[in-house]
Each structure stands twice: as C-alpha cells, then as structure tokens.
Amino acid sequence: MTPFSELNLSSNLKKQLAALNFVTPTPVQDAAIPQAMEGKDVHATAQTGTGKTLSFLIPAIERLQKTQGKHPAVLVLVPTRELALQVEKQYRDLVGRYLPKAAVVIGGASEKGQISDLRGGARVVIATPGRLEDLLERRMLKIDKIEMLILDEADRMLDMGFVPAIRRIVSKIPKERQTLCFSATVDPAVAHLLAEVLRNPVRLSFGSTQKTSSSVKLIAYEVEQSQKAALIHRVVSNEAGQSLIFVGTKRRTEDVARKLERAGVSVAVMHGDRSQSQRNRALESFQKGRAQVLVATDVASRGIHCDNIAQVINYDLPKMAEDFIHRAGRTGRAGATGIAASFYTPIERREIARFERSLDLKIERIAIKENLVREQRGQMVDTAKLKFAGAPAPTRGKSGGRRNMPAGVYLEGESLQKYAAR
Template sequence: MTTFKELPLSATLQHKLEAAQFITLTPIQERAIQPALDGKDVIGTAQTGTGKTLAFLIPVIEMLRREHSAGEKSAGEKSAHTGALVLLPTRELAMQVHEQYENLRTKTMPKAALVIGGVSEKTQIQGLRAGSSLIIATPGRLQDLTDRKFADLRHIKILVLDEADRMLDMGFLPAIRRILALLPKNRQTLCFSATLEASVAGLVHEYMRDPVRVALGSVLKPAESVELKAYEVRPGEKIEVLRQLLYAEKGQTLIFTRTKRGAQRLAQDLARDGFTATMIHGDRSQSQRNGALSGFQEGRFQVLVATDIASRGLHCDDVAHVINYDVPKIAEDFIHRVGRTGRAGLSGRATTLAAGVEIVELRNIERTLKLRIERMQIDPSGAPQPKRHVQNTLASRTLTALPGEVFV
C-alpha cells in the first residue's frame, strides 16, 4: 500500500485528499493509518516532517464521519458528544492541526473546538458548550476548562497525543494525567513522538492497550534530505558569518537562538541590516506570534528567528535553510531544529555556528548522534584552504568548505 487511494476511506475524504494533492503515503502513514482505522491503539515514533499529522487526522475524521452519520440516522440530528481529543504541546502546532482538519472536513461534518492559551476563553467555551465533536487543545488550557466544568470528555472515543515527548519535556505530565482521568477507559489512543524516551514509554504502558508500534529507523537522526554544515568561529564573528549566509540565501531561513532575549536582539539587528526578519518566542503576545508565523509562511518575511519552544510547533514546508545561531544544549533539540527543513520531499540545509564552549557542545552532539558534520571555514580568497592558512580578519571574506574536514 503506497497511495491514499488504496486506503478504505470514504469517497468524500478521498476527494478532499486528492484536491489537497495528498497522493503518496509517507512511511509513517503507510504503517500507522490502517491499524488506527481498525480501532487499534498506535504508538508511532518518527522524525519531524514525516507526515504524522495526517497519520492521526485521517482515522479521527473517518471515526467522526461515521459517528455523525449514525447520529443523523438514529436521532435526525447531529450528536452533541465530543468524539475525539487531540492534545499538542504548542499553540502554533494546535492551530496548524486545526487548519488541516478544517481543510479536510466536509461541510456536513462538525467544526473542531480549538482550545489553546494566549487567546480569549469566550469563543472556546462557546465551542465546547455547543458540543464540538473534536477538541484540538494544549494541555494547560484544556485542564483549566475541564476543572471549571466547561468541557465534557466522558464520550471521547479517540485520544491523540501528538509530540508526546515534547509535552512531557515542557512539564505537561500533571495536566495530561488529570485530563486522561476524565476519559473513558475503553477509548482508542494514538500517540506520536519523535523519541520513545523513558517518560513517554511509561505513559504508553499506563494508558494504552497493547498498542501497535510503528518506529521508523533511528529516531535520533536528521533526515537524509538535510545537508548539515557547521562553522567554528570566535564569538564576535558569528553575526558576520550569519549575514554572509543570509546574503547568499534565496529561500526562507529559520534561525534558532537559546534565549528569548537573544531572539529579540538578533531579529532587530537583522532588520536594521535590511533583511525582512521577524521573531517568535514566549514573551510575544499571541497576536504577535500569529502575525510573525503567518508572515513567514506567506513569504512576507525571509527570516524567522525562534527559540527552542517553537522548534516543534513550526510546520512550514518551504524552509530552505535552518541556522543554529546558538548551539542547542542537547542532541534532541538539534534534531527538532534541523527537522524544520528538508520536509515534504524537498532538500534542505542546516548550518550551526559554534563559538567558545559551544564548539565542545557541538562535538558532544555529534558523538551522541554519531554524525559527521562537515566543517566550513571563512576564507578570504573564496577557495577552500586548511585552517592554518586562514587569516583572522573577517573583512571581505566568503564562506567555503574545508575539503574533507569533518568531526566525529
């Protein structure tokens, strides 16, 4: 089975998928959708950008369609019960899943309730009181609304935990446990994660029933479609190297920093240099985050500067280049960052700038991931040269590769 047409889906959903140009199944979709359609619990581990969203949305949509049709036949009206719940770690990711659902649902199917922090509760509460058949939510806001009796989860038939490892990393385990305690014991659970670390494995053991396990290769390796390179520079050289990379880049670039303050300062510096740059981090208001993300997705900004909190919530297929302006502290964050490019069958580039102690941190990441990242060098002539021949000034330099230089 390699195409969506081979799946036992309704004609209306098949038409929606074809209209959206979803033709060929990705490996995670090929192995996860059918067991989910059969009503089995599924735990899927795969790299970011592998099509996990459709792997759980298609079974959810088919279940809701069947429930909706059965409700109309038996009662002459739509069921008021919520049938599916999707939990995600960030507002941006929840909004993108909601948009994907709205694009695939038919006009007769119910709309989804989007329950996220950072926006007014009023509309969300109205949607929950109206009996939305699907809730797409972040754990913190949903727990708050369930505690105040605004959400009834007693009739959930499918629970989806997307980016489960990230939700646990962000401290959502207590909220998830409180939410799961409200769900029926005989529900179906679909859990997707970039890694199956101990905390996720414990969650699977406690809340899933004999799940079908779908694991695609090593979950701690970047996609082969992403070209990895790195520069080892002095701290004061980073910004100039970044400028030269951006001057040479025609596509959209996503830049990661470790801190909110660093993201703010870097985006402002780049804007002063004439780049169309924006930023997304935790201190920005929800409207500012939405505006930055939509502007980047629509091509109005060439550069988006983000902190790690956003690295798993950004789903932009057109990112040509990811730049780690600050080296991430752990290997998994490196994978999450570089997974923002090389998506949907496209090639991508990921460049890391390391200075000072970051050079050691980058080498530790390489050892953990068993990667060989090609080292690049600043060269005044534009031709590859060994490090010992490179001058110390950055004036008028271009960026070139050191032939054969890699590190493990």
C-alpha cells in the same frame, strides 16, 4: 504503497485529499492509518517531517463521519500553541464544510472564542494540557464521551513537564476508547506513561528517531561571538529560500532580528514573551513567504510546518542533543533537501563533538578566519558612497555649520568610516 484514492476512505475525504494534492501516503501514514481505522491503539515513532499529523487525523475524521452527536468525541493533546494551530489547520483543510470545525483550547488566545466553539458543537478538541485542565476544573468542558485520544509529540510533552496533567486528563476520559500516540523520540519515561494509556498497541517505528534526515546537510561554522551577527547576514543573504534561525534567549532573538532588518532582510519573530496573536502573525508571515527569515527560540523547534524552509541556522547551539534533531527537522521535509547550519565559538568545539558522538552524526566544519565585521563595514561604506554621490551641496548656517543635511550625507574619509561603523 497504496494511494489514498484506493484506501477504504469516505468519498468526502478522498476528494479533500485529492484537492490538497495528497496522493501517496508516507511510510508512517501507510502503516498507521489502516491499523488505526481498525480501532487498534497505535504507538508510532518517526522523524519529524514524515507526516504524522495526517496519520491520526484521517482515522479520526473517518470515525467522526460514522457517529453522531454534538459532544466532543476526539481529543488531541499537543505540547505547544503553535502545534495546536497547525493541527487545526490541517483538520480544517481535510474536512472542508462537511464536519463541524474543531475547538482549539490553548493559552494566550481568547477564552471566549474557545468556549463558543465548544458550545457550538465541536466534535474535535485540540488542546494544550494546561488550558484544557483549567477549563475542566471550571466545568466549562466535559470529556466524558471521548472516543479517541491522540497524544501528539508525547516526548515533548514529557520534556515540558505535562505528564501529571496528562494523567489527570486521561482519568476523566472513558477507559473504553481508542488511543493513538505519535512522537519523534521515545525514552523510558515516555514508555512508562504510554504503558498506562495504551492497550495492546501496535508498535510502529520508522528510521532512527535520533538522527537527522539524510536529506539535510549538516554544517558547523566556527566563529567568534563578536562576528556572529555578520555571519548570520552572510549565510542568510547567500540563500534564496527561507531561513529559520534559532536563538537561545528571547532578548537575543529580538537583537538578531533587529540587525537583519537593518540590513534589509524581511524578518518575523517568535518567542515566549510575544502574545499569541503576534506569534500567529509571525508564523503566517513566514509560511506565506512575506518574511524571508523567522528568528525564534525553541518555541518553534516543533509544530511548525513550512514547505519552503531551505535552511535552519542554530545561532546559539541547543542544550540538548534531542533539540538539535528537532531543530534540523524543520528543513528537508517530505522528500525536500535542506541545510542545518550551526554557529559555535572556539570554546564550544566540545559541544559539536558531543552532538556528533551522541547522535552518530558527521558535521562538516568550516572555520571563519576572515574579519566579517570589517568586511561588512566596507560594504556599508561602498553603499554610502553610492547613495550620497552627486548630492547637492549643503547650505551653511551663520555659525558655519551645515544645516538641512540628512544623516550620513557628505561624509568622507575618516568620517565616512565612522558612519559605516555605527
């Protein structure tokens, strides 16, 4: 493949790519960038973690350097807030100071700041469809001079019901434009939408988009529901790298995180009930390595990039086979190896078999037969004995009861077992 340094790119962009240690394009980048820079519409599908973001940002940046104006010229539509922020960060890293910063238009964040960025001459708008439509209806933004439309994770936007909004947005954009579409999967509904927005596109496909990367090892633990919490602690503790845990509900996400924190694990939490600032802080903490574990609902299954995710754990199985792929795609990225582990109860054996059958996968199954809860309590007892050994004798009150005694101290035998089980 042709190195970035030998592509027909501006000196500014080459310098930034070199500073970010981007040397050799991935296959999707190698194929898509030249086609997009020729002004062609592109529809590319590839597995997660293959470098799709750079595939559309490089052509967009090159276009911006050749045109002038203070109006938005590039519109990037994405399904989630997190993905919008990821794309904006990648754009900021690539342009440095030689292009205006992008305006991020998303819900859950300060509208005042977003409008300020738009009025400040932003040439790139990165938006979720809902908030963008809101600003358009209130005439806070014009997109009648857009030169390039980019649909990122188009399949996910379809899943989330954004197709009507996308159609309305596209109707306000000039027909004479370039459109780039990138997704991990494609189905008839997606194809129908793309037929409306793309003009004679170059079709690119890389590998099976319905399979996990070959660099990801698939494991499934059969475990009773009552032992999941003990198992998650064991699996996380046995991995030196970072772990991303997917949980089915917001409430259970908080519960899993709380139990891991009590066990001394540094945890960040993401789900739909958390404010955007809380979600941003959680993601930043995980990306910068301050949190060993990120516990999240499917809000994190796409749009989260972290090079150090050693394992993904499905605490609760996903409902859709496609979600299984996207969750697993958070690890083993850009040539690295990773583990995707799933917890399933005996009554969920058919679900694991369904994933294997529909995705043509082979998942290693491990049955957990020992009592992990009892084992964990035993460890707590040992810790309690060590912690309280050699403590000074307590003083007694007039009633004969102990006073000034820290919780858990001076417990022995049955009382110590009860303490450990709490």
